Amino acid sequence: MFQSHKFLLTPAELRCLLLFHNEKYLTVKGIAQKLEVAKSRVTKIMEGLLNKKLVQSIDDPEDARVKLFSLTTSGLKKTSEIDNFIKEIHNELLMNLKPEDRKSVLHSLELLRSSMKVVKAKLF
Structure with missing residues (x-):
């Protein structure tokens, strides 16, 4: 993902933080x-985020085998910076577009987003 190094994160860590x-x-x-990756890959990503103190984990009160991850204060700050x-x-x-082009691009993006929602609903 673009500019992950700017935030001292791997691309996977950045994508993961944005899920929260x-x-x-x-x-x-x-x-x-x-993220459409294996659970073993997520474990590695979460280890990196835990080491950077951007997430914390607790045991799920309903199932001790499951860990629940949440953002720390530092993680919240980092996601805000990324946003x-x-x-x-x-x-x-x-802003680099002419106003009429900007309006057209935004309209096209909205059409694309709507279409993607319809297709996603059909697939899932």
Whole structure:
């Protein structure tokens, strides 16, 4: 993923952190499904994020075999920095377009997003 080194993260760690946007807790299985990688790969990614103190883990109170991961205060700060960076890049890209082209691009992106939702709903 673009500029992961800017945040002292691997591309996989950056992608993983961004999964926590609307989630308080994630499991290895859930992360593996969202990233479309093996659970063993997620374990390695989470070790890196734990070592960087960006996530923490607790035992699932309903199943001690399952670990629940959540962002630490540092992890929340890092995801906010990443979000702001992404927004800045997107804004800069759009501002380099003429206003009429910008409107057209945004409309096309919205059409694409709607179409992707329909296809995703059919597949899953």
